[in-house]
Amino acid sequence: MYNKILGGLIGGAAGDAMGAATEARTREQIIQYFGHEVTDFETPPMDTFAAGSKAGQVTDDFSSAYFIARHVVDAGGTIAIKAIKEALIEWSKHSIFFDRFAGPTTRLAIYEFEGKEVDESGKAKLATRQATNGSAMRISPIGLMNPGNLDAAIADAVRVTMLTHDNYLAISGACAVAAAVSRAMMEDADVYNVVRAGLYGAVEGEKIGRDIARDAAGPSVVKRMEVALEIGFGSGTSKEKAIDIADKIGTGLHVSESVPSAFGMFAANGGDAMGTIISCVNAGYDTDTLATIAGAIAGAFCGSESFPDHFLPTLEKVNGFDIKGLARDIENVCLEKQSIS
Numbered sequence: 001m002y003n004k005i006l007g008g009l010i011g012g013a014a015g016d017a018m019g020a021a022t023e024a025r026t027r028e029q030i031i032q033y034f035g036h037e038v039t040d041f042e043t044p045p046m047d048t049f050a051a052g053s054k055a056g057q058v059t060d061d062f063s064s065a066y067f068i069a070r071h072v073v074d075a076g077g078t079i080a081i082k083a084i085k086e087a088l089i090e091w092s093k094h095s096i097f098f099d100r101f102a103g104p105t106t107r108l109a110i111y112e113f114e115g116k117e118v119d120e121s122g123k124a125k126l127a128t129r130q131a132t133n134g135s136a137m138r139i140s141p142i143g144l145m146n147p148g149n150l151d152a153a154i155a156d157a158v159r160v161t162m163l164t165h166d167n168y169l170a171i172s173g174a175c176a177v178a179a180a181v182s183r184a185m186m187e188d189a190d191v192y193n194v195v196r197a198g199l200y201g202a203v204e205g206e207k208i209g210r211d212i213a214r215d216a217a218g219p220s221v222v223k224r225m226e227v228a229l230e231i232g233f234g235s236g237t238s239k240e241k242a243i244d245i246a247d248k249i250g251t252g253l254h255v256s257e258s259v260p261s262a263f264g265m266f267a268a269n270g271g272d273a274m275g276t277i278i279s280c281v282n283a284g285y286d287t288d289t290l291a292t293i294a295g296a297i298a299g300a301f302c303g304s305e306s307f308p309d310h311f312l313p314t315l316e317k318v319n320g321f322d323i324k325g326l327a328r329d330i331e332n333v334c335l336e337k338q339s340i341s
Contacts, residue, residue, distance in 0.1 A: 001334060003303040004185050005144050006327040009066075010307050011273055011299020012140050013315045013323065015291030016062040017041055018281045020050035026284045027243065037282045039274075041314060050288075056318040060097055061137040061292040064106070066321055067091035068160065069141035069330065077145055077333035079156045084163055085113045106134045109164040131169035131216040133258040135161040137289045139174040140296035143181025145333050150197055153182035154204050158212075167216035168209025173255035175205025176221060176263070177293055184301040191271040194301055198263055199225055224249055224260035232267025241268035242279040251285040258286055262294035266301075273298040273306040 021042040022030045030038060033045060044050035050059055071087035072079060091097060092110045139157050146153035157178035161171050179201025184194045202222045228249045231241055245264040250257035262280065269275035276298040280291035299306070316323050 001147065001185070002327055002331045003305065004147075004300050005330050005334075006304040006312075006324065007273070007302055007306060008140055008144050008181060008184070008296050008300035009069075009323050009327055010304055010312055010315065011277065011295035011297070011302075012065060012292050013058055013062045013295075013319075013321070014041075014299075014307060014311050015277045015280060015293075015295025016058040016288050017056050017315065017318075018277060019288030019291040020044050020053060020057065020059050021048065021055075022281050022284070022287045023048055023050065024285065025287075027246070027282060030282055030284065037278065039278050040308070041311075054318050056314040058097070058315070058319055059288050060106075061289050063094070063097040063319070064088065064091050065138035065141055065292075065296075066323075066326065068138055069144075069326055072141070072145065073326065073329040073333055077337060079142070079159045081159070081163065084160055088164070089113055105130050105132050106164050130165075131167050131173075131218045131255050132165065132253050133170075133173065133255045133286070133289050133293075135165040135170050136173040136177050136255055136259050137292050139178050140181045140293070140300070141330065143178040143296075144185065144300060144330050146178075146182045146337075147185035147334055148182060150179045150182050150200060151204075153178040154201050154208070157201075158205065158208055162213065167214045168206055169216045169218050169221055170255050171209035171213055172202045172206040172221040173259035175208075176202035176225065176259055177297065179204075180263070180297045181300050184297055189301055191267060191301075194271070194297065195229060195263060195267060198297075199229075202259075218254055219256040221256050221259055224256050225263055228260040228264030229267050232264040238268045238270075238275060238279060242283055246283040246285075251280075251283045251287065251290050253286055253289075258290050258293060262290055262297070265290070265294050266298055269298075271298055271301050273302040274308075 021044045041055040068087045075083040161174040176198045180198035183197030265279045277295045
């Protein structure tokens with residue numbers, strides 16, 4: 001269990017850090033700038049959001065996931081609203097992660113938690129109807145804490161998502177990721193049952209979201225996942241399929257692009273962790289979020305040994321994270337849940 005938890009954390013962090021160097025470029029521009037596909041940590045160019053960051057430094061994607069996981073663990077594994085709010089507020093105080101990278105939906109939600117940014121009616125200026133990928137990018141630890149319990153992972157993902165992304169599409173995307181990671185934690189996991197779990201999460205999340213959350217403009221996460229997976233499991237090389245997924249589904253900020261494409265990349269690479277991340281990092285556009293989501297799923301599926309030896313020490317040193325310690329604490333939460341059940 002520890003190996004899979006650690007793999008999920010490394011995968012999410014590595015995808016974020018590698019994607020930070022390629023974000024906002026096209027596939028062709030990535031090759032033109034670096035002279036090759038990005039397959040390791042690179043120093044972000046000065047014209048990217050991550051300009052000034054070191055190779056291996058993460059952005060808002062994994063950093064927010066890390067703080068949420070840390071606070072949930074410290075709260076005994078319970079998804080308490082107070083703990084999630086405190087996690088996001090603490091995260092927002094780290095300007096290296098928040099000031100440059102935080103998306104508008106999450107930023108405004110945190111301002112509301114702190115009593116800021118209110119309009120004349122006294123209501124916060126929340127952008128909850130924007131179905132962005134901000135919740136899906138940081139939800140993977142919720143799946144890690146619910147190994148094999150898809151419904152618990154979905155329920156917890158809904159609670160976390162509702163705080164910042166109160167719309168049914170964002171909930172659908174986040175539940176897809178949490179459920180897939182939950183299934184990837186099991187010993188009998190294979191690419192197909194992990195993907196099926198993700199589809200189940202997307203469907204259930206959409207149902208729940210339609211009952212309790214706001215409507216939102218945009219395509220169905222479920223239907224786009226089906227298209228992305230058809231491409232991912234179809235014919236062609238992993239690179240050919242990655243290009244097709246990026247062209248037909250998209251790799252942008254909307255949750256109906258990044259989440260389905262992440263699953264498509266996972267399928268296109270047969271679940272291979274590094275192959276999945278490399279496909280995402282070189283796909284262009286919102287590469288850090290795409291690779292964070294897919295990397296967390298593939299990392300939990302393959303385990304920590306699927307990554308180069310220098311990945312974990314680099315990620316811990318550059319970001320000041322104790323990823324190994326967090327993995328051990330998440331394992332203890334899982335074991336405690338199992339003993340109670």
